[in-house]
Amino acid sequence: MFGRRLILVTGANRGIGFAIIQAFASNAATASSAFLLGCRDVEKGKEAVEHLRELGLALNVSLMTIDVTSDASIRHAVDNVEKQYGHLDVLINNAGYGAIPSAPDFSDWREIYAKVLDTNVTSVALTTQLFLPLLRKSSDGGRVINVSSGRGSIALSASGQLPPTVSIPYCISKTALNMLVIEMSRDPANKNVEFQLVGPGHCKTAFNGYRGTREPIEGANVVVELVKAAKGTYKTVGFWETKGSSLDLIEIPW
Numbered sequence: 001m002f003g004r005r006l007i008l009v010t011g012a013n014r015g016i017g018f019a020i021i022q023a024f025a026s027n028a029a030t031a032s033s034a035f036l037l038g039c040r041d042v043e044k045g046k047e048a049v050e051h052l053r054e055l056g057l058a059l060n061v062s063l064m065t066i067d068v069t070s071d072a073s074i075r076h077a078v079d080n081v082e083k084q085y086g087h088l089d090v091l092i093n094n095a096g097y098g099a100i101p102s103a104p105d106f107s108d109w110r111e112i113y114a115k116v117l118d119t120n121v122t123s124v125a126l127t128t129q130l131f132l133p134l135l136r137k138s139s140d141g142g143r144v145i146n147v148s149s150g151r152g153s154i155a156l157s158a159s160g161q162l163p164p165t166v167s168i169p170y171c172i173s174k175t176a177l178n179m180l181v182i183e184m185s186r187d188p189a190n191k192n193v194e195f196q197l198v199g200p201g202h203c204k205t206a207f208n209g210y211r212g213t214r215e216p217i218e219g220a221n222v223v224v225e226l227v228k229a230a231k232g233t234y235k236t237v238g239f240w241e242t243k244g245s246s247l248d249l250i251e252i253p254w
Contacts (some may be wrong), residue, residue: 004034005034007030009036012228014035015203016203017094022220023217025057027228037049039064042210050114068095068127074185078131082134087137087138088134088135094147096119098116098170100169104122114136117172120173124146124228143194143226143227144181144184144194144195145196148181149200151174154254189208198241201213222241222242
């Protein structure tokens with residue numbers, strides 16, 4: 001049985017991150033958990049917490065200020081979790097950034113590529129690394145769920161199953177994220193920590209101008225299913241998604 005867990009979701013004031021907490025709080029197996037709603041902006045975070053409570057969900061949710069692109073902010077968040085709880089059961093790396101270079105003279109390429117890769121890869125690496133000591137103190141060894149994208153699948157892109165992307169930097173960053181997670185899972189120090197990657201699908205969020213084909217709560221289900229499953233139910237490192245309203249996990253090809 002899953003039981004009560006301490007779960008931190010980064011970038012959770014809106015979009016997929018908010019939907020992940022909403023989905024956890026709506027599921028009988030995980031609703032009793034304590035949720036840390038990670039957010040850069042305190043006021044936006046407070047609004048998100050209040051929205052959850054208006055929905056009658058996640059009364060045990062707390063705001064955790066964290067900007068994953070700031071070393072000082074990450075370290076401050078780690079210190080706060082250690083002082084208040086002494087451990088962390090689940091870290092969900094959801095915060096991300098996507099942009100499209102658009103300058104006719106290509107003068108914005110370095111800036112945009114650097115920001116996308118810093119947010120989606122380097123920041124995830126550092127956030128995970130700094131929280132790992134607390135994750136290892138979890139009663140079941142801790143879990144790290146990383147929000148990737150089907151766009152990070154080389155197999156799907158190379159085979160033509162996906163149409164050309166509108167943001168090459170974003171796709172590259174998600175492919176790099178996948179490799180990062182595989183390599184972090186291979187560190188002997190993390191042998192008891194479970195690492196997983198998920199592709200929520202093309203969800204309707206501000207991230208894509210609400211042009212997605214899925215509701216965010218549908219995209220969030222894959223995270224809930226992975227976290228509530230007993231350790232070892234799925235392979236040590238996998239890349240997962242769900243289809244439609246089904247809760248069955250499907251493996252995304254690398």
